[in-house]
Amino acid sequence: MKKVALITGSYKGIGFETAKQLGQNEFIVIVSARKGKRADEAAERLKAEGIEAFSVKLDITDEKEVDKACKYIAEKFGKLDVLVNNAGIQLDNDSPNVPNSVETVSHKILKETFESNFFGVVGLTQKLLPLIVKSEQGRIVNVSSIMGSLTMHADKTSPIFNLKPFAYDASKTALNQFTVHLAAALDNTKVKVNSAHPGWVKTDLGGENAPMTVEDGAKSIVELCMIDENGPNGGFFHMGKPLPW
Numbered sequence: 001m002k003k004v005a006l007i008t009g010s011y012k013g014i015g016f017e018t019a020k021q022l023g024q025n026e027f028i029v030i031v032s033a034r035k036g037k038r039a040d041e042a043a044e045r046l047k048a049e050g051i052e053a054f055s056v057k058l059d060i061t062d063e064k065e066v067d068k069a070c071k072y073i074a075e076k077f078g079k080l081d082v083l084v085n086n087a088g089i090q091l092d093n094d095s096p097n098v099p100n101s102v103e104t105v106s107h108k109i110l111k112e113t114f115e116s117n118f119f120g121v122v123g124l125t126q127k128l129l130p131l132i133v134k135s136e137q138g139r140i141v142n143v144s145s146i147m148g149s150l151t152m153h154a155d156k157t158s159p160i161f162n163l164k165p166f167a168y169d170a171s172k173t174a175l176n177q178f179t180v181h182l183a184a185a186l187d188n189t190k191v192k193v194n195s196a197h198p199g200w201v202k203t204d205l206g207g208e209n210a211p212m213t214v215e216d217g218a219k220s221i222v223e224l225c226m227i228d229e230n231g232p233n234g235g236f237f238h239m240g241k242p243l244p245w
């Protein structure tokens with residue numbers, strides 16, 4: 001049976017392109033979106049390109065939808081080879097003139113950001129793990145960001161030093177910790193878990209000034225989905241090169 005991949009938040013942006021590139025590499029892809037119709041349409045667009053695609057409605061912060069999606073995958077495929085935790089939000093952008101939001105960001109924005117970028121990812125992954133360990137080559141890729149790097153944020157010479165949207169950055173740092181802990185927990189299994197930084201990519205989240213296309217942005221993720229048994233476990237990468245935590 002072909003390998004099966006679930007990509008969260010994948011009706012547009014880096015998620016859709018990741019689904020497309022995995023499909024072009026012979027994966028069966030399950031695209032998902034908070035609005036079911038958007039997921040269905042994304043699957044149709046992929047099918048039109050000859051990709052074997054399915055769709056699920058999935059808000060990763062909604063436990064009932066998570067349970068439903070897990071049941072669907074279990075019944076239809078009996079395993080999951082690749083989970084791409086791509087869904088994510090950046091809400092600090094509400095005050096773009098304040099490069100460091102740590103003194104002003106509201107608890108509401110902090111909580112909402114962590115719900116999608118961290119708690120939802122952990123909850124979904126935990127529930128899918130029994131299906132992922134059934135794979136001969138289970139891969140989990142957490143779509144993180146260089147903005148989650150503590151090392152780079154603490155370095156005054158780093159290109160991100162003067163840009164500190166606190167809620168987003170802290171949620172991606174927490175996500176990276178999830179990568180490290182889960183990789184350690186699964187070290188004696190066939191499953192590998194890594195964080196990817198796609199780059200600064202032109203999407204609704206990345207904005208119009210971003211220099212990278214979605215085609216290039218998806219590459220770091222797809223590469224980690226396709227590593228063999230000698231590939232890394234518990235690392236943080238951009239275009240195959242390690243990034244500092």
Ligand SMILES: NC(=O)c1ccc[n+]([C@@H]2O[C@H](COP(=O)([O-])OP(=O)(O)OC[C@H]3O[C@@H](n4cnc5c(N)ncnc54)[C@H](OP(=O)(O)O)[C@@H]3O)[C@@H](O)[C@H]2O)c1
Nearest residue numbers: 009013014034059060086087088116145200201203205206
């Ligand atoms: N673009 C960049 O420069 C850049 C850089 C570094 C990292 N990243 C990361 O790359 C990932 C993809 O971002 P993107 O740039 O492609 O942005 P995007 O076009 O805004 O896509 C983000 C997707 O995540 C979905 N999503 C958000 N919260 C969700 C939830 N609770 N449940 C399910 N889906 C949810 C969104 O759905 P809705 O439309 O329904 O909100 C949307 O489809 C994110 O994790 C982001 O942090 C992006």
